[in-house]
Each structure stands twice: as C-alpha cells, then as structure tokens.
Amino acid sequence: xxxxxTPDQPIVxxxxxxxxxxxxxxxxxxxxxxxxxxxxxxIGPSGSGKSTLIRCINALQPISSGSIQIExxxxxxxxxxxxxxxxxxxxxxxxxxxxxxxxxLQNVMMAPIHVLRQDRAEVEMRARALxxxxxxxxxxxxxxxxxxxxxxxxxxxxxxxxxRPDIMLFDEVTAALDPETVKEVLVTIRELAEDGxxxxxxxxxxxxxxxxxxxxYFTDRGVIxxxxxxxxxxxxxKDERTQRFLSQVL
Amino acid sequence: MSNAEPGHRLAVLLPYRLAPTRxxxxxxxxxxxxxxxxxxxxxxxxxxxxxxxxLSPLQVILKWSPLLLRGFAFNILISLLAMxxxxxxxxxxxxxxxSEFRPLAAISWLITQFFRNAPxxxxxxxxxxxxxxxxxxxxxxxxLPDWIKATVGFALPVMANVAExxxxxxxxxxxxxxxxxxxxxxxxxxxxxxIMLPQCIKRMLPPWMNVYALVAMSTVLASIVGxxxxxxxTAQVHAAEGGRPELFAPLYGFALLCFxxxxxPINLWTARLERRFRVR
Numbered sequence: 001x002x003x004x005x006t007p008d009q010p011i012v013x014x015x016x017x018x019x020x021x022x023x024x025x026x027x028x029x030x031x032x033x034x035x036x037x038x039x040x041x042x043i044g045p046s047g048s049g050k051s052t053l054i055r056c057i058n059a060l061q062p063i064s065s066g067s068i069q070i071e072x073x074x075x076x077x078x079x080x081x082x083x084x085x086x087x088x089x090x091x092x093x094x095x096x097x098x099x100x101x102x103x104x105l106q107n108v109m110m111a112p113i114h115v116l117r118q119d120r121a122e123v124e125m126r127a128r129a130l131x132x133x134x135x136x137x138x139x140x141x142x143x144x145x146x147x148x149x150x151x152x153x154x155x156x157x158x159x160x161x162x163x164r165p166d167i168m169l170f171d172e173v174t175a176a177l178d179p180e181t182v183k184e185v186l187v188t189i190r191e192l193a194e195d196g197x198x199x200x201x202x203x204x205x206x207x208x209x210x211x212x213x214x215x216x217y218f219t220d221r222g223v224i225x226x227x228x229x230x231x232x233x234x235x236x237x238k239d240e241r242t243q244r245f246l247s248q249v250l
Numbered sequence: 251m252s253n254a255e256p257g258h259r260l261a262v263l264l265p266y267r268l269a270p271t272r273x274x275x276x277x278x279x280x281x282x283x284x285x286x287x288x289x290x291x292x293x294x295x296x297x298x299x300x301x302x303x304x305l306s307p308l309q310v311i312l313k314w315s316p317l318l319l320r321g322f323a324f325n326i327l328i329s330l331l332a333m334x335x336x337x338x339x340x341x342x343x344x345x346x347x348x349s350e351f352r353p354l355a356a357i358s359w360l361i362t363q364f365f366r367n368a369p370x371x372x373x374x375x376x377x378x379x380x381x382x383x384x385x386x387x388x389x390x391x392x393x394l395p396d397w398i399k400a401t402v403g404f405a406l407p408v409m410a411n412v413a414e415x416x417x418x419x420x421x422x423x424x425x426x427x428x429x430x431x432x433x434x435x436x437x438x439x440x441x442x443x444x445i446m447l448p449q450c451i452k453r454m455l456p457p458w459m460n461v462y463a464l465v466a467m468s469t470v471l472a473s474i475v476g477x478x479x480x481x482x483x484t485a486q487v488h489a490a491e492g493g494r495p496e497l498f499a500p501l502y503g504f505a506l507l508c509f510x511x512x513x514x515p516i517n518l519w520t521a522r523l524e525r526r527f528r529v530r
Contacts, residue, residue: 058433083435090433097430101448111434114444163434 005072011036011167011198012057017066019052026052028222029066034167034215039193040200041209041230044219045245050202053219054169057200058091071166087115090160094172096152098144104131104155105140108162116163123162130158134188150181154188161192168192170201206249210234218242305491307500314487315504321480322508324397328479329466331401336408336465337458343409344416345442358413365410370403371471377403378475397479400472404465415457419450456524463516467509480505 010033019027026049034040042050055061057068059075059082068075070088098107108127112118131140134154144152153173160168170189174182186208193199193212203209209216210230217227218237226239234250237243305313346358365373377399384393423446431441473481484505491497 060429060432083437086433086435093426093430093433095426097426099427099430099445099449110444111436114440115435159434 007036009072010034010069011071012200013067013069014053014057015067017053017056017068018064019049019056019061020064025064026222027056027063030219030222030224032217032224032227034198034200036166036198037196038198038214039212040215040217041213042200042202042217042219043204043206043209043245044217044225047221048219049222050219051171054091054171054200054202058089058169059085060091083115087163088166089169090163090165090167091169092153092156092160092171092173094175096144096149096156096176098152098155098159100144103141103143104136104147104158107144107155108159111159112162127158127162130161131155133191134158135184148181149177150184153177153181153185157185157188157192167198167200170199170203172202172204174203174205204249206234206246218245220245304494307497310487310491310497311500311504318480318483318487318504319508321478321483322505322512324477325469325472325479325509326466326512328397328401328404328469328472328477329462332404332408332465332469333462335401335405336461337412339405339409340412341416343413344420347413347417348420348442350438362410362413365406366414368407370407370468371474373406374400374403374471374475377406396475397472397477400469400475400477404468404472408461408465411461412458415454415461416450418457419453420446422453423449452527456520456527459516459520459523463513463520466513466516470505470509480508 012032012034014030014032017027017030018025030049030053032040042053044050052061056063057070057075059080063076066076070085073085074080075085098104099110102110105124105127108130109120109123112123112126113120128137128140131137134157136151136154136158139147139151139155142151144155147155156173157168173189174185177185182205186205189199189201190208190212201209201213213230215227216230216233218225218233218239218241220241226233226237226242233242234246237246311318343358343362346354347362349355349358378396381394381399381402383395384391386392420442427445427449428441431445436445469479470481472479473485476482484501488497488501
C-alpha cells in the first residue's frame with residue numbers, strides 16, 4: 001500500500017480511539033503518538049483499558065471509532081490486509097501463548113517459514129541467533145512445557161522478533177511470571193530497546209518503566225489521565241488520580 | 251400463597267423427577283467372556299446327555315470356525331473402511347463446522363445433527379435401497395456390491411460423529427492460541443492445519459477410538475440387509491446343522507466372544523489414553 005509516511009513522522013498514531021464491549025465503553029477517546037525507536041510504557045490500574053488499547057493497535061480487536069495509523073496505514077480500514085499489518089507489529093502476551101506441540105526453535109521458525117516463505121536454512125540460522133540473543137542457547141530443542149515461565153516468555157519474544165517487526169507490543173509480559181524470572185525478561189526487553197526497537201509496553205513494573213521508557217502514559221477508566229517523560233510523571237505528577245495510583249504501587 | 255417465606259417449609263408435592271440412569275456400554279472385564287464360555291460349555295454338557303450320533307457344539311464350532319472367522323474378518327474390514335471413509339469425510343465436515351463463513355457452518359451443522367441423531371439401521375436401509383447396485387460412469391460400469399453400500403451406510407454416522415469430535419477438540423484449544431497465531435500473521439487455514447489440528451490429535455484419539463468400537467459392533471446390522479458377515483454366516487451355519495436348539499447359544503456365543511475379544515482391548519486402550527491425556 002502506498003503511503004506518504006516517512007520515518008520522521010509518528011510510527012504509531014492513535015486519535016480519539018473509542019472501543020466498547022456492548023454497553024461497556026473501555027476506551028473513551030485515547031490519543032497518543034509514538035515515534036520510531038521510542039519506548040512507551042502504559043501504566044494504570046487494572047481494567048483501565050491498557051491491554052485493550054494495544055490489542056487494537058495490532059488489529060486483534062476492532063475499534064468502535066477514531067483512528068489508529070501504523071506507518072501511515074489506517075488500521076480500521078476494512079480493505080486493509082490485516083496480515084500484512086501484523087507483519088510490521090510483533091506482539092508478546094501475558095501468558096506467552098507458545099505453540100505447545102513445537103520446540104523452542106520450531107516456535108521461532110514457524111512464522112518466517114510459513115508466513116514469509118523464507119528459506120528454511122536461513123531462518124534456522126537466524127532463529128538460533130535470536131534464541132542465543134535472549135540467552136536461551138541450548139534450549140532450542142526443549143518444548144514449552146519443559147521451560148520456566150521466564151524462559152517461555154523469552155522464546156515468545158524471539159518468536160515475534162523472527163518476523164523482523166518495526167514495532168513490538170508487550171502486554172503485561174511479566175505479570176504471570178515468578179518474581180525471580182521477571183528480571184531476565186526485563187533485561188531482554190531493555191536490550192531490545194537499546195537496539196532501537198520501537199516498543200509499546202503495558203506494564204506494572206514501575207521501576208522498569210522509569211528506567212527504560214522515553215514516555216509514560218497513565219490511563220484510568222478508558223482515558224489518558226496524564227503523560228510525560230518518566231522523570232516528571234513519577235516524581236511530579238499533577239493529577240490526583242495519578243498521584244494516588246503511584247503512591248499505591250511505588 | 252406461592253411465595254413461601256424462607257423460614258417456612260411447607261410440605262409441597264414436588265414433581266417426581268427420574269433419577270438420571272447411566273447406561274454403561276462397557277461390560278465388566280471378564281464377565282462377558284465367562285458368560286460366553288459358560289454358554290458354550292453348558293450347551294456342550296446338554297448335548298453330552300443326548301446321544302453320540304451328532305457332533306458336539308464345540309465340534310460344530312471348530313468345524314465351521316474357518317468360515318465364521320472369515321465372516322468376522324469381513325466385519326472388521328467393513329468397520330475399518332467405514333471408519334476410514336467416515337474419518338476423512340468427518341474431518342472435512344468438522345472443519346466446515348468451524349468455518350467463519352456462516353452459511354457453510356450452518357449447513358454442516360444440519361448435516362452433522364441429522365446423521366448423528368438418526369438410527370444407524372435406518373441410515374443403512376436408506377443407503378442399501380436408494381443407491382443403485384451399479385453405476386455407469388464414463389461408459390464403464392462400476393458394480394456396487396451390498397457390502398460396499400453397507401460400508402457407506404456406516405460411514406455416514408461415523409462422519410457426523412467424527413465431525414463433532416473434531417469441532418469439540420478444536421474448540422477446546424484456548425483462544426489465546428488463535429491470537430498468538432493471528433499476531434504472527436498466520437492465515438486462518440495455516441493456523442488450523444499447523445497449530446490447531448496437530449494439538450488436537452491427542453485429544454481426538456480417545457473419542458475417535460470410541461466411535462470405532464461402536465462401528466465394529468454395529469457392523470452386524472449389515473446381516474439384516476443380507477451382507478454375508480459373521481452374524482449372517484452364523485445363522486446359516488445354525489440352519490445347516492439342522493437348527494438344533496442346543497446349538498443356538500454356542501454359535502451365537504462364539505460370535506459374541508469374537509466381538510468382545512476385538513472390542514474390549516480397544517476400549518481398554520481408549521480408557522488408558524483418556525487417562526494419560528487428561529492431565530496437561
């Protein structure tokens with residue numbers, strides 16, 4: 001699809017995004033923009049619509065009104081090739097969602113081989129390199145059931161990266177992990193961010209958000225209450241709701 | 251007066267509700283085998299008192315066993331072919347049930363429900379009498395013997411049951427697997443064949459084997475429409491031996507024993523697989 005998008009424009013642009021499940025409105029007009037290479041953290045209490053927002057960015061869920069553009073392509077366009085869009089956007093889930101009948105290596109290799117139809121030998125080389133990058137060298141032939149939560153989540157990250165996405169979405173990826181394995185996943189994400197990957201994270205890890213994020217959005221009940229660079233949001237929040245939330249979690 | 255307060259318990263005549271009865275298809279392990287054996291033995295002793303001029307029931311069974319076992323092999327052949335045919339068709343029907351294209355899903359739902367809720371014998375009759383004994387295709391005549399028609403007749407309910415097994419197994423996979431596949435840009439078809447069905451095989455195996463055991467036992471219905479399978483042959487053997495009443499139990503007992511020895515291990519194996527796959 002021909003677009004006039006250039007890398008100096010926002011890579012993700014949400015304008016007045018609304019989303020309802022029946023009578024329940026979970027997103028009540030969200031606007032945000034992300035530039036290439038930026039790391040965005042979305043924080044907020046449970047049920048504030050954070051996960052719904054990033055699922056909408058990936059077109060896993062349709063939005064009710066508003067606009068979401070990725071590299072200038074309108075996600076809500078009914079003529080849009082959703083699969084082509086998703087190739088640009090990698091997504092990592094809270095529950096890892098690895099394919100349990102495939103080994104770690106096969107999990108990483110599947111999409112490039114079957115979706116992108118790339119050469120198997122070349123894909124395998126890249127998949128092994130990716131697993132090494134997420135510090136899972138030696139676990140290539142393990143099945144997801146044989147790996148710890150943290151290891152599974154790192155396989156899931158490698159699986160998304162194998163598609164060479166422009167943007168990575170992380171949906172509370174450490175929420176289901178044991179405290180001791182949270183760190184290894186966060187280290188992996190931090191390295192990605194340092195490599196210049198555009199990342200949008202929904203997270204409860206405030207310290208991580210503070211260290212890694214370029215910009216933090218605080219959402220509550222479907223609206224963005226406040227946003228700004230972490231140094232100001234975490235230390236000098238203006239809104240009372242933000243202050244209350246931060247005092248509870250910090 | 252209808253609103254009784256919670257504290258007051260008035261004696262009210264409640265509608266009588268039938269306790270749900272569970273009919274167990276499975277006979278306890280050895281009792282059936284013992285039963286058949288006893289029947290054969292009892293008949294043998296009954297004969298022992300009657301006189302030496304005729305063959306003993308045991309000798310009759312031995313004498314005719316090659317023929318009867320050939321009949322039994324035919325039963326197995328019919329059941330295997332029906333299962334093969336029904337599984338291939340059932341897989342297609344099951345995938346159609348899961349289709350996102352509504353009319354296709356609706357039509358396959360109707361077909362599935364129709365063939366699942368029709369008595370097997372009626373379906374068998376329909377196929378026997380509605381399908382011609384031969385078809386002419388491209389100027390070549392393809393004969394359709396009774397047993398092939400019977401196989402098709404059994405394949406129809408198998409198809410519907412397998413379709414339901416496929417649908418249930420795919421539905422039982424968490425929807426997060428669909429999401430993961432979707433986010434990796436797999437098409438729906440790729441997701442089904444590469445991710446869903448391979449995960450389903452384990453789950454489908456026990457119910458699928460259950461269907462097979464039922465088909466294997468149902469093949470004797472083909473005797474009603476004149477296919478020379480084991481039950482038909484047993485009746486013919488009985489007649490050939492003069493229709494002696496004391497032969498009835500041993501001969502049919504032998505048929506029972508054959509089916510039991512074939513189906514019981516299948517059921518046992520199914521139960522074991524079910525137990526193994528339950529966890530996870």
